[in-house]
Structure formats: C-alpha cells, structure tokens
Amino acid sequence: xxxxxxxxxxxxxxxxxxxxxxxxxxxxxxxxLFYGEIELIFDEPDIAPMGEKLLAVERFRADEAMTWSNAxxxxxxxxxxxxxxxxxxxxxxxxxxxxxxxxxxxxYPARLGLAPEDREPRTYSGADAARCPMHTQEGFGHAxxxxxxxxxxxxxxxxxxxxxxxxxxxGENNVTPRTLFLDLPAQRKLCQYPGSRYQNELPMNxxxxxxxxxxxxxLLSLSEQMRTAVTARMPPRDPAALQAGELHFHAVxxxxxxGYVMVRGVDPTPNGQLDGGLAAMFRLIxxxxxxxxxxxxxxxxxxxCEVPVTAQTILDWAxxxxxxxxxxxxxxxxxxxxxxxxxxLVGELAAPIQAEPSVGERLGDLEAAIxxxxxxQRVECIVRYAGSAQGLLHDRLRQAFVGHTTGxxxxxxxxAPITSATYSMLxxxxxxxxxxxxxMSVSRWLFGRAGEALPGKVDGASLDEIMQLDxxxxxxxxxxxxxxxxxxxxxxxxxxxxxxxxxxxxEVFAIERRALRAVGATQAKLNERIQRAPGRPLTGLDLxxxxxxxxxxxxxxxxxxxxxxxxxxxxxxxxxxxxDRSLTFTD
Numbered sequence: 272x273x274x275x276x277x278x279x280x281x282x283x284x285x286x287x288x289x290x291x292x293x294x295x296x297x298x299x300x301x302x303x304l305f306y307g308e309i310e311l312i313f314d315e316p317d318i319a320p321m322g323e324k325l326l327a328v329e330r331f332r333a334d335e336a337m338t339w340s341n342a343x344x345x346x347x348x349x350x351x352x353x354x355x356x357x358x359x360x361x362x363x364x365x366x367x368x369x370x371x372x373x374x375x376x377x378x379y380p381a382r383l384g385l386a387p388e389d390r391e392p393r394t395y396s397g398a399d400a401a402r403c404p405m406h407t408q409e410g411f412g413h414a415x416x417x418x419x420x421x422x423x424x425x426x427x428x429x430x431x432x433x434x435x436x437x438x439x440x441x442g443e444n445n446v447t448p449r450t451l452f453l454d455l456p457a458q459r460k461l462c463q464y465p466g467s468r469y470q471n472e473l474p475m476n477x478x479x480x481x482x483x484x485x486x487x488x489x490l491l492s493l494s495e496q497m498r499t500a501v502t503a504r505m506p507p508r509d510p511a512a513l514q515a516g517e518l519h520f521h522a523v524x525x526x527x528x529x530g531y532v533m534v535r536g537v538d539p540t541p542n543g544q545l546d547g548g549l550a551a552m553f554r555l556i557x558x559x560x561x562x563x564x565x566x567x568x569x570x571x572x573x574x575x576c577e578v579p580v581t582a583q584t585i586l587d588w589a590x591x592x593x594x595x596x597x598x599x600x601x602x603x604x605x606x607x608x609x610x611x612x613x614x615x616l617v618g619e620l621a622a623p624i625q626a627e628p629s630v631g632e633r634l635g636d637l638e639a640a641i642x643x644x645x646x647x648q649r650v651e652c653i654v655r656y657a658g659s660a661q662g663l664l665h666d667r668l669r670q671a672f673v674g675h676t677t678g679x680x681x682x683x684x685x686x687a688p689i690t691s692a693t694y695s696m697l698x699x700x701x702x703x704x705x706x707x708x709x710x711m712s713v714s715r716w717l718f719g720r721a722g723e724a725l726p727g728k729v730d731g732a733s734l735d736e737i738m739q740l741d742x743x744x745x746x747x748x749x750x751x752x753x754x755x756x757x758x759x760x761x762x763x764x765x766x767x768x769x770x771x772x773x774x775x776x777x778e779v780f781a782i783e784r785r786a787l788r789a790v791g792a793t794q795a796k797l798n799e800r801i802q803r804a805p806g807r808p809l810t811g812l813d814l815x816x817x818x819x820x821x822x823x824x825x826x827x828x829x830x831x832x833x834x835x836x837x838x839x840x841x842x843x844x845x846x847x848x849x850x851d852r853s854l855t856f857t858d
Contacts, residue, residue, distance in 0.1 A: 274351050274358065276334035279366035282306075285329050286465035289590045302326070305591050306362045307467060317342065321353070330366065379474045381456035383444065383599055393451055394432040395420055395530075397539030397803065410448030413816035417534060418798050418806025422654065422790060422813050426647025427523050427560060429530030434543040435550035437482050441529065443554065444476065444599035459600065467593045468601040475603035483551055487608065490551040491615050492626035493633075497525045497552065498616060500630070500637055504645075505724040509579065513617060515566040516576030516716055518585075520648070520724070521616070522560035527644030528634055529553040535643075536803030538635065546633045548626065555612055558595075558602065562588045567713050571701045574709060576716040582614040639800055642728070645721045646797040649729070650790055652718035656734055657786035658818030659707035659714070664775045664782075665689075665823055666704055671771040679760070681772075681833030689823040696820040707822065728796065737789045740781050741858065748777035748856050752847065759834045759849050777856070779826045780838065780845040783811050784858055787842035790814070811840040 282288060287307060292300040295314060302322045304311040313322030317340065324339040333354055337344045357363040382388065395403055397417065404414035407423055415423045431442030432451035439455065446452040459474035468475070483490070501524045507513050513521075529549045532540045540546075562585050566575045586609070589595055595602040602609075614620040631637035665685070672682050691697045698706055718734040730737075752773035760769055787809050798805050815825045830836040836849045845856045 274333055274355050276332070276347060278333045279330060280333055280354065280358075280363045281330040281366055281369065282325070282328075282362065283364050283369075284470050286463075286469040287467060288326070289466050290326055291587050291591070303591075305467065308593055309360050309362055310591070311362075317345075318353075321345075377461045377474075379459040381458070382454045384454065385449070385599070386452050386454035388454065390453055392434050392453060392542055394434070394542045395424070395429055395534055396433075396542055397534050397536055398541045400804075406451060410450040411816055413812065415813065415816075416806045418804055419794060419809060419813065420534060420806075421647045421650050421797060422794060422809065423817055425651055426530065426644055427526035427557070429647075430526065430533060430545075430550075430553055433529075433533050433540075433545050433550075435545040435547045436543070437547045437550070438543075439479065439482060439550070441545065441550045441553050442557075443479055445557075445597060462601045462603075464606055466590050466595065466606065468595040471596055471601045473596070473600045475601045477603065479554070480603035482547075483554065483604070484608075486548055486551045488622070488624045489548045489626045490555060491612065492622040492624050493548050493552045493630045494525065494556065494612070494616055495622040496626070496630040497521070497528065498618065501525075501641060502618075504641055505720070508577075512579035512581060514576060515563050515578040515580045516720055518580055518617065519560065519563035519567060519576075519717070520645075520720065522556045522563055523648050524641050524644035525556045526553055526560065527647055528630075528637075528640035531640040531643045531801060532634060534803065535635075535639075535801040536798075549630075549633055552630075555604075556616065558589070559585060559613065559616065561594050562592075565592065565594075567717075568698065568700070568709055571705045571709065574712040574716055576713060576720070580617075582610070582617050582619050585613050585617075586610060642725065642800045643797060645725050646729075646793055646800065649718050649721050650793050650797065652714040652721075652734060653737070653786055653789045653793065654814055654817050655821070656711050656714040656718075656738065657782050657814060658822040659710040660738070660782050661779050661818070661826065662707040662822035663704060664779050665826065665829075666707075668772060668775045671768050671775075675765075675768065677762075677765060677768070679765075679833065681760070681829070684824065684829045684833045687824070694820050694823055697823070698821075703823075728800075729793070738782065738785050740778065740785070744858065745774075745777050745781060748781070749774045751854055751856075752776050755836070755847065755849050755852055755854060756834070758852070759836060776826060776830070776847070780811075780840055780847075780856065781858065783814060783840055784842060784845060786814060787811070787840075791842055808841060811838075811845075 289305045291303050293303055295301045302313045302319060304322055304325060311322065313319045320341050321336060321339045336350045336354060337347060354363060393406060395406065395417065400417040403417040403420060408414035411423060413423065420429065428447050431446045433441045435441060440446050440453055457476050457478035460477050462468045462471055462475045498521055501521050505517060505520055507517055566578055566588065569575050611620065615622055634640045669685050672685055689703060691699055715734045722729050722731065753770055756769040756772050791809050795805060811827065819825055827838040830838055836847060839846050843857060847854045
C-alpha cells in the first residue's frame with residue numbers, strides 16, 4: 272500500500288538504533304545509522320539532515336520529512352521512496368500497525384531445551400585423558416586423543432565444556448560441541464539495554480550476569496594481568512595503538528590459558544574445580560575474539576590483521592554487526608560495564624584492584640599457558656592454510672569441467688554447490704576463491720606473529736616456506752596419477768580432465784603431507800611445553816575433520832565416491848589405489 276503524506280510513522284524499539292560518524296575520503300564526518308543488521312549511510316549533503324532527524328525523533332507524520340533539509344524542502348516523491356524503503360525493512364512502521372509494547376516482565380523457561388537434563392558433565396581433561404577420543408568422536412564425528420586435541424578443537428574453544436567452581440559451564444549457552452553442552456537452569460529476561468540487542472526476541476542470561484557482577488573487579492584485574500604478560504611476549508608494533516591481529520592474540524592467549532589448566536599433563540584441574548575468576552575472564556574476552564576474528568577477515572582482498580584498534584573500535588563493531596546477539600540469547604552485560612572492561616583490556620583504564628591470587632598463581636605456569644596459546648594458534652594456522660589451499664585446488668578442478676558434460680559421478684561431485692547449508696562453518700561473505708585466499712593471508716600473518724613471540728622455541732621459517740612444494744616431484748606424481756586416472760576414465764574425450772585431475776591430486780596430497788609434518792612438529796612442541804604425553808601419528812583424516820566444515824569436500828572422498836579410487840596418507844606418504852593398482856608418493 273502506497274504511503275500517504277498524512278500517515279504517522281514510528282521507529283519500533285527505538286533504543287535499538289545506534290550510530291557512528293565515519294570520515295569520508297574528503298575528510299567529512301558521514302553519519303551511519305544502525306538498526307539491527309540494517310545500516311543507513313547519509314553521505315549525500317541533501318539527505319544528511321534526514322539522518323540527523325531520524326536519530327532524534329520517534330514518531331512523525333510522513334510529510335514532515337519533506338522539511339528535513341538544509342535547503343529547499345524535499346519533494347514528496349523522493350521522501351516517500353525513502354520512507355517506504357525503511358518500511359520494507361521494518362525500521363519504520365505505520366502507527367496503525369503498532370503492536371503492544373514488549374513486557375519487561377516476560378517470562379522464559381529456565382532451560383533452553385537443547386540437551387537432556389540428566390546429561391553427565393564432561394570435558395576435555397588431563398585428569399581423564401582416556402575419554403577424549405570418545406568425546407571428539409561424538410562431538411565431531413572423528414576421534415582424536417588428548418595429545419592431538421588442538422588439531423581438531425581450536426585452542427580458544429578447549430575450555431568451553433568445563434564446569435567452574437560457580438557451577439556454570441565456561442562457554443555458557445555457546446558450548447561447542449553441543450554434545451558436551453549442559454542445559455543448566457538459569458534466570459532469563461527480556462533485554463532492556465539500548466542498542467542492537469534491545470528487546471531482542473531471545474533473552475539475556477540474568478544468572479550469568481549475577482555471577483559476572485559478583486566477580487567484576489576480580490576479572491578486570493585478571494584480564495589486566497594477562498594483558499601485561501602477553502604484551503611482554505608480543506609488544507605492539509605501534510605503541511600508540513594495538514593492531515587487530517595483536518588484540519586477537521590477547522584474546523586467544525587468555526582463552527587458551529583457561530583450557531591449559533584443564534588439559535596439561537601435570538596437575539590438571541578436575542572438571543568442576545576450574546577457578547571461577549579464570550572462567551569469568553574467559554567469558555568476557557570470548558566476545559572480543561568474535562570481533563577481532565571478523566576484523567581480520569572484513570575486506571575481501573586484504574587481511575585486517577594490521578588495522579589499528581581501540582576500545583571504541585571494538586565497542587562500535589559489536590553494535591554495528593550485532594555481535595551482542597547470539598544464537599541462544601543476547602549478551603547480558605550492561606553497556607557501562609562492557610565499556611569499562613574493553614578499555615581495561617586494551618590498557619586505556621587500570622583495573623580497580625590487584626586480584627589475589629594472581630593470574631599466574633591460578634594458572635600455575637603463566638609462561639607455559641601463553642606458549643600453549645601461541646603454539647595452538649600456529650597449529651590452527653597450518654591446518655586452515657592447508658584446507659584453504661586445497662579448497663582453491665577443488666575450484667581449479669571444477670573449472671576443468673566447464674563446457675563438458677561427462678555424465679560421470681565425478682563431475683557431479685566436483686560441481687556440487689559448496690555452501691554453509693552443507694558445510695556449516697564456511698564463511699560466505701565473499702566468493703569461495705576470495706574466501707580461501709583471504710584465509711591463507713590471515714593464517715600467514717598470525718603464524719608469523721606468533722613465532723615472533725616464541726623466540727628460540729620455533730623455527731623462524733614462514734608458513735609459505737614450510738608449505739613450499741617441489742615442482743619436479745609434483746610433475747612426476749601427476750604423470751603417474753594420469754595413467755591411473757585414465758584407466759578409471761577410459762573415454763579419450765576425458766583425457767584433458769584426467770590430466771588436470773592428476774595435477775590437482777598430486778598437489779592436494781603434497782600439501783597434506785607438508786601440513787601433517789608441520790602440524791605434527793608444532794603439536795609435539797605444544798605437548799612438551801605443557802608436559803603432556805604425545806598423541807598418535809596424525810593422518811590426512813585428522814586435517815579433514817577440521818577443514819571439511821570450513822572449506823568443502825575433501826578430495827579423497829570425491830575420488831572414492833566418484834571414481835572408486837581410495838587414498839590414505841600420513842606425514843610421510845600418500846597411497847592411491849584403484850583396482851589392483853597402487854601408487855605411493857613421498858617427498
């Protein structure tokens with residue numbers, strides 16, 4: 272229905288609206304309005320007053336907007352077009368459609384209903400290492416022993432399922448994997464804090480807020496102590512401002528330190544006895560990691576690891592991109608406390624107390640805990656880099672089929688869509704090729720920066736140098752594979768595809784062997800540093816378990832289903848079999 276001049280409009284849940292002013296290329300302040308996931312940019316001088324007025328009003332007659340100008344009134348046609356576009360995205364509503372206001376006394380069930388109430392508390396633990404393969408098989412469909420845990424579970428999620436001395440899980444509603452999530456009872460209520468989470472359909476966890484508030488001065492101090500320790504290991508390249516990648520390491524190392532006390536080899540903390548202050552420190556900085564994780568990957572063709580960040584950068588980002596709104600609830604922190612925390616975290620404020628015991632005393636070995644975080648991040652960088660490189664090769668294979676209709680199962684598998692509907696952790700901000708290249712770029716930077724904070728403990732080679740392939744060996748492997756694939760696809764018309772398939776296969780598994788050696792060596796250092804028994808030798812399936820949800824179908828599965836070709840591999844050799852033929856490739 273076309274908007275009429277006399278209609279009254281209003282901004283529903285007005286407190287959701289936030290704003291910032293961003294410098295244009297010409298140096299002018301440009302108003303950006305945010306409402307949920309909607310962003311309005313008022314970068315044209317004649318409509319800028321409309322943005323300022325929307326920021327100030329709550330209800331207005333539609334034709335009043337014609338006067339929101341610094342010069343001549345706007346035409347009704349232009350105003351109607353703008354207002355109707357805001358009606359379409361529900362940033363505006365007609366007064367005639369106004370719903371009853373949300374009740375601040377709305378009630379929510381004590382449990383989310385997402386796990387059995389009698390589920391046994393379980394976690395990754397050095398105190399019960401034998402159960403790790405069972406937990407990972409159940410949670411990820413792939414079993415790893417505790418000595419290889421960080422190859423499958425990111426270092427910053429290791430502590431998620433652990434119970435603290437307050438009786439809460441460290442990861443609260445977001446525990447990953449969900450098979451270890453305990454749906455503990457909690458008081459939940461409608462969020463009344465202004466900003467993107469205001470009166471969200473999902474509630475905030477009042478019980479969690481009470482626990483955090485009780486420990487507030489303590490967790491500020493523990494966070495400050497950890498910042499000081501990590502800064503000593505990784506001094507900012509620019510003393511005037513942290514880089515986004517550097518702040519990301521502060522988040523990763525604090526999160527990893529809490530996992531460290533659970534999975535170390537000597538005196539591991541039993542489940543349920545995790546220090547409540549450490550758990551609180553984890554919960555706060557995990558939100559910062561969500562922000563830095565996105566800043567690193569915000570631009571399609573350039574990583575954001577070196578973008579300068581301040582406390583205000585983090586606060587603005589969280590509002591602009593609705594980071595406060597989770598899958599199972601919204602952040603329960605009051606805005607003033609969140610600002611105090613972030614400013615303390617980046618060194619703009621001092622903590623109000625010096626908590627005792629100190630963070631070092633609670634961790635037992637602060638330097639080992641930081642090493643655990645840095646080495647674990649390098650493990651993830653190698654695995655992600657390899658997965659993204661193999662994803663690019665899958666796309667190269669897809670291109671080989673362009674213009675061909677082979678009617679083969681192989682082509683069907685290669686050309687199957689790669690989306691988050693099937694690969695749950697795939698980022699879809701950009702086209703696949705750009706996504707994979709960006710991920711490799713981020714991994715290079717993080718790998719190198721972590722190495723700088725581990726002087727004398729790791730090889731100084733770059734990630735590209737570690738993953739460098741022998742082109743002569745690749746050519747020889749591709750030749751041998753070409754003969755094998757020609758037997759599997761005997762149609763002469765498919766010869767060009769066979770050659771490309773052979774070249775891609777040779778490179779994919781050469782990358783896998785390089786990655787397995789690098790991951791195995793880094794994981795061995797990690798285990799040694801935390802005095803934990805080594806894990807079993809890694810295989811290609813261990814890398815696949817981490818990468819498949821993020822990068823798409825593994826080539827070994829495509830070859831097995833599409834051609835009846837089986838592939839097995841470890842750090843030293845890849846064995847390819849078809850029928851009674853078998854090829855072994857080494858470096």
